Amino acid sequence: MTVSASGSGETLKVVYELLAPFNKRGVDLGPGVRFSEDLNFDSLVVMEFVAAVEDRFDISVPLNLLPDIATIQQLADAVDRIVKSDKG
Amino acid sequence: MADIFDRFAPLMAQRDSFFTEAGADPFTVRMDQVISQTEAMIGNRRTILCGTNNYLGLTFAPEALKAAHAALDDFGTGTTGSRVANGTYVGHKALEDELKTFFKKDHAIVFSTGFLANLGVLSTLMGPDDFIVMDADCHASIYDGVRMSQAQIIRFKHNDAADLDKRLARLADKPGNKLIVIEGIYSMLGDTAPLKDIVAVKKKHANTYILSDEAHSLGVLGRFGRGLPEQDGVEADVDFIVGTFSKSAGTVGGFCVSSHPKFDTLRLVCRPYIFTASLPPSVVASAAVNLSIIRGPEGGALRKRLRRNAQHLHARLTNLGLKIASGPSPVVAVVAPSPEMAVAFWRGLIEAGVYVNLALPPATPYGYSLLRCSLCAAHTEEQLDEVVAIFGRVAADLGLIERCARKVAGA
Numbered sequence: 001m002t003v004s005a006s007g008s009g010e011t012l013k014v015v016y017e018l019l020a021p022f023n024k025r026g027v028d029l030g031p032g033v034r035f036s037e038d039l040n041f042d043s044l045v046v047m048e049f050v051a052a053v054e055d056r057f058d059i060s061v062p063l064n065l066l067p068d069i070a071t072i073q074q075l076a077d078a079v080d081r082i083v084k085s086d087k088g
Numbered sequence: 089m090a091d092i093f094d095r096f097a098p099l100m101a102q103r104d105s106f107f108t109e110a111g112a113d114p115f116t117v118r119m120d121q122v123i124s125q126t127e128a129m130i131g132n133r134r135t136i137l138c139g140t141n142n143y144l145g146l147t148f149a150p151e152a153l154k155a156a157h158a159a160l161d162d163f164g165t166g167t168t169g170s171r172v173a174n175g176t177y178v179g180h181k182a183l184e185d186e187l188k189t190f191f192k193k194d195h196a197i198v199f200s201t202g203f204l205a206n207l208g209v210l211s212t213l214m215g216p217d218d219f220i221v222m223d224a225d226c227h228a229s230i231y232d233g234v235r236m237s238q239a240q241i242i243r244f245k246h247n248d249a250a251d252l253d254k255r256l257a258r259l260a261d262k263p264g265n266k267l268i269v270i271e272g273i274y275s276m277l278g279d280t281a282p283l284k285d286i287v288a289v290k291k292k293h294a295n296t297y298i299l300s301d302e303a304h305s306l307g308v309l310g311r312f313g314r315g316l317p318e319q320d321g322v323e324a325d326v327d328f329i330v331g332t333f334s335k336s337a338g339t340v341g342g343f344c345v346s347s348h349p350k351f352d353t354l355r356l357v358c359r360p361y362i363f364t365a366s367l368p369p370s371v372v373a374s375a376a377v378n379l380s381i382i383r384g385p386e387g388g389a390l391r392k393r394l395r396r397n398a399q400h401l402h403a404r405l406t407n408l409g410l411k412i413a414s415g416p417s418p419v420v421a422v423v424a425p426s427p428e429m430a431v432a433f434w435r436g437l438i439e440a441g442v443y444v445n446l447a448l449p450p451a452t453p454y455g456y457s458l459l460r461c462s463l464c465a466a467h468t469e470e471q472l473d474e475v476v477a478i479f480g481r482v483a484a485d486l487g488l489i490e491r492c493a494r495k496v497a498g499a
Contacts, residue, residue, distance in 0.1 A: 062240035
């Protein structure tokens with residue numbers, strides 16, 4: 001699985017796919033969906049989900065970034081930034 | 089207009105529904121008289137203490153009491169100053185010397201609490217280009233310490249050396265140092281880190297160090313009580329050991345030891361060391377005496393008794409049909425099926441004269457609701473039998489033993 005730096009649409013698709021097993025409420029996934037309020041993620045679920053994202057994209061998502069990631073779009077953007085900086 | 093405390097309203101409502109309505113609030117327990125290391129009067133009820141982390145029972149060690157009394161008379165009730173100003177007395181240096189002897193390390197720094205030791209070392213040691221790779225189940229003081237640092241924080245799955253390896257491999261191309269942070273014994277469930285495997289992972293990766301928090305394993309593990317690194321024979325590979333005097337050492341205060349030649353640099357840059365008053369002279373005096381007891385023959389005998397007590401309580405509670413979160417260790421955490429049930433269980437225990445810790449999610453791993461017992465070397469077999477009998481009675485009253493037994497059978 002490779003994701004190009006400008007492929008935010010592609011990244012979003014992968015994020016939806018990774019979210020499926022964590023989407024216990026069956027929420028309609030879209031870029032604006034919020035992890036905490038809409039998907040009811042607690043800290044344990046966040047930990048598991050972040051690990052899934054890291055494994056799929058082969059990146060490290062530091063804990064420091066999490067406070068700034070509230071929505072699916074923000075996560076996809078962060079993933080793209082990390083993938084890009086890892087390549088650079 | 090919003091009150092400044094309004095944002096805590098959901099939490100307070102939860103507290104009320106859990107505790108006030110249940111008629112038992114663990115946040116209001118008050119020890120009115122301490123009878124011994126293992127008994128206290130709570131109100132007018134004589135209570136067996138089975139959740140104090142006083143693993144070796146050294147809070148009333150006669151030699152430590154004597155040293156504390158002498159220090160109190162000679163040096164007063166407090167230093168009124170920071171370690172870097174007027175707060176370093178001969179006793180603080182003597183305690184640091186004792187720590188160096190105790191751990192066979194070249195350097196030791198004493199902090200005012202264990203929490204501050206983690207806060208100080210973790211917030212200072214690693215810079216913006218560095219990475220802290222920590223076990224997900226680490227203590228709140230570690231989480232707060234790493235958040236105060238400028239480093240990038242990565243978590244690995246609890247006690248999973250392969251997951252740690254994977255995460256370090258991803259950082260291989262990044263410049264900067266990596267610090268693995270783990271605990272010898274994890275406080276909630278009493279499980280130990282797979283330290284040998286973690287050391288093996290560390291050795292595969294460049295510029296990688298280990299910091300181990302031995303708060304609950306100091307005095308408990310290892311032939312001389314030096315904790316998990318001693319027990320696992322990997323002391324040379326653990327670069328920094330953090331710990332506390334508030335558990336086995338029977339008083340209060342924190343420390344970090346290391347043989348890194350530049351370790352003392354921390355004294356100049358570590359804010360939780362610099363900007364707080366140092367420990368009172370009586371406290372450092374008793375800590376030093378208790379450390380020397382812990383590494384001596386008496387310490388060995390106490391560890392043996394502690395292990396025997398832990399195995400006894402673990403076996404008897406398991407026999408009752410209760411679910412225990414991990415194998416025998418000085419922490420025996422009984423798993424309740426729900427937070428509400430755990431509160432009722434805790435209330436039943438305290439009203440029958442047994443004090444344990446009530447631990448609820450999100451402060452617990454796996455979302456467990458726990459009746460967390462910690463053993464003391466000074467517990468007698470009779471006391472533990474009484475604890476078990478009361479556990480059995482309360483669990484039966486709550487209809488829990490059958491429920492737990494079915495769960496175990498179904499697992």
